[in-house]
Amino acid sequence: MKKSNLAGWKDVFSFTLVQTLKSKAFLISYIILITLSLISMPLVNKIFNSGNEDVNAPSPIKKVYVYNSTSLQDIDFSKLLPEENMNHILFETASEEYDTLSKEVEKETTSVILTITEDSNMFSLHFLKAGKGPVKDTHIQALGNALAKQFQLLRINASGITDEQNAMLNAKIGTSVSAADVNGEIILKEDTSISMAEYWFIYGILFFVLMANMLSSTQIASSIVTEKSTRVVEYLLITVKPLALMVGKIIAMLFATLFQMVSMVIALFVSNRITSVIIPGNSSSMLEQFLPKDIFQNINIVNILLCFILVMLGMIFYATLAGLAGATVSRIEELNEGLTLFTITNLIGVYIGLGASGTLVGAGINPFVVFAFLFPLSSPFILPGAILIGKATLPLVGIAIVLELVFILLLFSFVAKIYETLILHNGNTIKLKELIHLSKTV
Known part of the structure; x- marks a missing residue:
């Protein structure tokens, strides 16, 4: 690959980048992506937290009718609920x-x-509530959990088991298996x-990289x-080498895509910040809820730079x-057929990354x-995430x-x-075998 073959790539780069950023398709997709990023955190909050109730709010349950057919009779259920948000509940034996x-x-409805x-x-313990009303499944679940916990203590006391005996019965038993070498040394x-x-x-980083790549x-x-189908390329080749034409286009498109991706990340953090500030009851940010707890200790300049590279x-x-x-390929209609090798190569890298x-x-x-981690087809997808969680x-x-x-x-x-031969080719799609043969004859 001669240096002269790259002459003029900067002109191609600047021209392609400006035209891409000004194009209607790019602007529309950019606006859509930024909009989706901005509304993403409120939507996630709505989906995952819409059914959440304030755990400290008084339970809407006012009365509980009890059918007790067990050997434990004369239970004072009111003493089984020390929680402040449930101590108003009345228990009545059903007649x-x-x-x-x-x-x-x-x-x-409130009984x-x-x-x-x-x-x-x-x-x-089986509960029955009204089909409609203020009492929801979450309230029944909270009441059931509280009663079950105290009911277990009641059973233990009724059986005459002391606290020390109960602690012994519920003590956790742990086991561990160690391997040793021929000298009896423990292998850690x-x-x-x-x-x-x-x-x-x-997985999220892998999908993000895949989307940007595609x-x-x-x-x-x-x-x-x-450009081939409209014969524009023939005019471009008068002043620019074919390889310089492709290199300039590649770098320009990468810059445009990088601009979109960085803008999306910034919009995502802005959306996260707005969600944590304006939505009531959201004490922690959505990202903190879903990201691994120790992720931020691995985010530093060196790791970010390595991921970027x-x-x-x-x-x-x-x-x-x-x-x-x-x-x-020579026509836009044949592009999908021409991209078969590219698509297969992409899928190989992605599936290896997912498997890992x-x-x-x-x-x-x-x-x-x-x-x-090392295979060049899969490392761009899997390794950035592994770096940020401290596994590489x-x-x-x-x-x-x-x-x-x-x-x-x-x-x-x-x-x-x-x-140079390919860029001037007009005709049927060139297959992989023909490409290899062409590289040997040129």
Whole structure:
């Protein structure tokens, strides 16, 4: 790949970037993405917290009718509810038939029926509430939890078990298995598995990178095909080398996509801040609720820079592949067929990343996960998230970056041989075998 082949790429870059940022399609998609980011946190808060009740608010339940058919009689239920938000509830032994009383409860709406049954020393608490009214399932659940906790203590006291005996019966029994070498020394094995919160964090970054990658790469491919089909490329090649044309377009599209992605992140944090301030009862931010608790200790300048380098190198590789795919077709209608290799390569990288994420949850770091971290097709998707949760070492990240650079240089070397022929090609879509044959003959 000669240096002269890249002459003029800066002009292509500046022209393509300006035209892309001014285009109606880019502006519309940009507005949509920013709008979605701004409303995302209020929507998430609405979805996950819409049914939440204030745990300290007085329960709307006023009276509980009790059917007690157990061996524990004469229970003073009012003493079983020390909670302030439930100490107003009245307990009354039911004297009417169940069906008759259930009809009355349907009318009263603030009363419930409690049926306590016993079977082989197993006690069950069943509640019945009105179909409509202020009493919700959450209120019944809170009442049931409070009664069940105190009812268990009542059973223990009725059985004559002391507090010391109860503590002994409920003492936790822990077991541990250790491995030893031939000398009898304990082999320490570090737990490198991740939590589900960390898994979804990695998944979110993977999806974010995939979206940015697909957005920029498909724009590059469609731009090249459009210029080929309208014969604009023939005029451009008078002053610019073919490889410089593709490099300029790739970098311009990456800058445009990066601008969109950074704007989305900023809008997301703004949305998160607004949600935590203006929505009542939201003491902590939505991001704090869903992000892993120790995530912020791994967010520093070095880790952010490493993540940025990995993502950008991955996007350059895939964008070059998309540009090559765009040059193999002559009409925009054939673009999907031409992007088959690009799509398959993308899916391979994504699925390896997803597989490694799932493996991290169950088994922690193993040879397959290390392979996913280092493999240039998957490392841009999985490794940034692993860095931010502290599961990737600095030497491993360094090796991954070197491997990505090697892959990019090999791809550029391949593209440099055939791109001039491809960009002027008009006819049927060029297949992979023909590309390899062309690289050997040029």
